Amino acid sequence: MLLELQKINAGYGDLQVLWDVDLQVDRGEIVSLLGSNGAGKTTTLRVISGLLKPFSGKVFFNGEDITRLPSNKRVEMGLALVPEGRQLFPEMTVLDNLEMGAYTRRARDKFQDTLEWVFSLFPKLKERKNQLAGTMSGGEQQMLAIARGLMSRPEVLMMDEPSMGLAPKLVLEIFGTVRKLREEGVTILLVEQNAKAALDVSDRAYILETGRIVLKGPARELLGMDEVRKAYLGI
Amino acid sequence: MIEFSAYTQLLVSYAILGGVYGLTALGLSLIWGVMKAVNWAHGDFLMVGMYTAFWTVTLFGIDPYIAAIVAFILLGLLGMVTHVIAIEPVVEKPGGHEATLLTTLGISVILESLALILWSPSPRSYQNVYKNTFIEILGIRTSVAEAIAFVVSIVSIVAVDQFLKRVRIGKAIRAVSQNPIGARVVGIDVPKIRLMTFGLGVALAGMAGVLVSTFYPNIRPLAGYVWDIASYVVVIFAGLGTIYGVIFAGIIIGVTEGLGTIIFSNAFRQILVYVVFLTVLLLRPQGLFGKALRRV
Numbered sequence: 194m195l196l197e198l199q200k201i202n203a204g205y206g207d208l209q210v211l212w213d214v215d216l217q218v219d220r221g222e223i224v225s226l227l228g229s230n231g232a233g234k235t236t237t238l239r240v241i242s243g244l245l246k247p248f249s250g251k252v253f254f255n256g257e258d259i260t261r262l263p264s265n266k267r268v269e270m271g272l273a274l275v276p277e278g279r280q281l282f283p284e285m286t287v288l289d290n291l292e293m294g295a296y297t298r299r300a301r302d303k304f305q306d307t308l309e310w311v312f313s314l315f316p317k318l319k320e321r322k323n324q325l326a327g328t329m330s331g332g333e334q335q336m337l338a339i340a341r342g343l344m345s346r347p348e349v350l351m352m353d354e355p356s357m358g359l360a361p362k363l364v365l366e367i368f369g370t371v372r373k374l375r376e377e378g379v380t381i382l383l384v385e386q387n388a389k390a391a392l393d394v395s396d397r398a399y400i401l402e403t404g405r406i407v408l409k410g411p412a413r414e415l416l417g418m419d420e421v422r423k424a425y426l427g428i
Numbered sequence: 429m430i431e432f433s434a435y436t437q438l439l440v441s442y443a444i445l446g447g448v449y450g451l452t453a454l455g456l457s458l459i460w461g462v463m464k465a466v467n468w469a470h471g472d473f474l475m476v477g478m479y480t481a482f483w484t485v486t487l488f489g490i491d492p493y494i495a496a497i498v499a500f501i502l503l504g505l506l507g508m509v510t511h512v513i514a515i516e517p518v519v520e521k522p523g524g525h526e527a528t529l530l531t532t533l534g535i536s537v538i539l540e541s542l543a544l545i546l547w548s549p550s551p552r553s554y555q556n557v558y559k560n561t562f563i564e565i566l567g568i569r570t571s572v573a574e575a576i577a578f579v580v581s582i583v584s585i586v587a588v589d590q591f592l593k594r595v596r597i598g599k600a601i602r603a604v605s606q607n608p609i610g611a612r613v614v615g616i617d618v619p620k621i622r623l624m625t626f627g628l629g630v631a632l633a634g635m636a637g638v639l640v641s642t643f644y645p646n647i648r649p650l651a652g653y654v655w656d657i658a659s660y661v662v663v664i665f666a667g668l669g670t671i672y673g674v675i676f677a678g679i680i681i682g683v684t685e686g687l688g689t690i691i692f693s694n695a696f697r698q699i700l701v702y703v704v705f706l707t708v709l710l711l712r713p714q715g716l717f718g719k720a721l722r723r724v
């Protein structure tokens with residue numbers, strides 16, 4: 194198992210958001226984490242990436258207990274997050290944002306190669322490499338956020354609502370990229386509101402409701418279940 | 429005509445002082461940008477820099493500009509120790525940014541008390557050739573010490589700017605100041621960047637202290653106050669977190685202080701600074717250069 198959460202309880206101050214969350218991601222999989230607003234998806238990713246310390250429970254990566262490691266060490270191990278709200282460096286150029294993406298020792302030496310790879314995935318970024326990130330359109334910023342995540346040469350890339358606020362055509366493009374990444378050997382944990390599109394690209398999925406995992410299974414099975422279709426696919 | 433040139437002379441002196449204000453303010457501005465902390469002890473670190481110059485020059489007879497390097501290193505270390513004691517433990521807690529006001533105030537009290545106990549309240553100065561040698565540039569006479577202080581200040585500000593724009597660690601400092609969450613997400617060790625930034629900010633104040641001590645013969649434990657006020661005004665005037673803004677704002681504040689001396693008197697020279705400052709706050713609260721120039 195590449196990534197594993199065991200009985201994670203987490204929250205903010207007195208507010209508990211996650212309750213006994215168990216989650217597993219195997220190498221080479223695309224796994225979706227779905228749920229309505231406020232279910233705790235972003236909180237789960239924060240716990241995995243080390244931005245939030247859980248109240249209890251454990252996070253394993255490559256068999257190693259990383260629950261207490263700071264976020265920079267986790268990126269160094271190959272765990273990257275494309276965070277909610279993109280969190281770019283607005284007054285730095287596209288190229289500088291990408292260079293910061295390759296900040297870890299793991300990624301530094303491969304910077305030029307990774308850059309070419311990322312530019313081949315997102316040719317638009319190459320054209321705009323000297324533009325300030327803050328002046329790019331929402332869609333371009335989302336691409337930059339994904340590209341910056343890839344610059345760290347992750348084994349697991351976690352994406353928090355990459356299709357958020359994008360036009361349908363761009364959403365297709367982003368999900369196309371997700372597929373392409375898997376072919377390149379990147380394991381993906383995807384958080385999405387757009388459940389249909391997410392389930393279409395995923396191998397497996399988890400459904401989170403008010404902080405608890407209520408359903409899990411192969412994506413195709415979930416797509417066929419009535420309760421999922423009603424609650425998340427609006428069919 | 430004589431009057432006029434005397435005034436010009438005086439304004440030039442204050443413009444030079446303004447360059448050093450800029451250097452002092454740069455440290456504050458970096459610290460604010462990266463950890464949203466207000467360093468109340470900044471002027472006191474500058475004072476320690478002055479004493480560093482005094483002691484190294486009088487005890488070891490070394491050149492004051494070598495003392496500037498000594499002070500940069502020494503104060504950089506002192507800054508990092510201070511950071512570990514006073515900033516890091518509170519800065520990420522709820523209300524942490526306000527808490528740094530109190531903890532650095534504590535550091536300020538400690539530094540001033542220690543200086544009073546160790547070095548007595550009486551002002552000191554040291555002899556050096558630079559302040560007694562004069563040069564004339566474009567009809568303006570100035571001491572070599574002042575000319576060097578100005579040039580070194582500007583060069584240092586430009587050097588820091590280039591460091592922030594070109595060097596990896598410098599870019600990481602900008603990344604943290606622009607988006608701390610983004611910085612953690614890409615694997616930057618944010619606490620380490622905070623430590624280095626605080627050290628750098630204090631080191632710059634220490635260096636500024638040495639530069640001032642070469643032409644300002646008034647080294648005393650409470651010498652930091654005027655620098656605190658001036659450099660805060662410069663930072664806010666420039667717009668928090670701008671780099672070249674601090675050069676212009678520093679010079680403007682220096683000249684304004686000079687004009688205050690001419691219009692009122694030496695004792696009241698800062699009145700004009702406050703007037704200009706309040707006007708800026710009312711009309712352009714984001715600072716004069718806040719939008720036009722890139723943030724740190």
Ligand SMILES: Nc1ncnc2c1ncn2[C@@H]1O[C@H](COP(=O)(O)OP(=O)(O)OP(=O)(O)O)[C@@H](O)[C@H]1O
Pocket residue numbers: 205208210228229230231232233234235236237277386
């Ligand atoms: N920093 C915070 N401080 C306090 N409460 C928070 C914080 N961040 C999130 N919460 C709360 O935790 C709960 C779960 O939030 P979370 O962001 O994990 O939801 P989500 O599933 O990602 O929702 P969305 O789909 O809207 O992004 C919400 O009730 C939210 O209000």
Ligand SMILES: [Mg+2]
Pocket residue numbers: 234235236277353
């Ligand atoms: Mg969310």
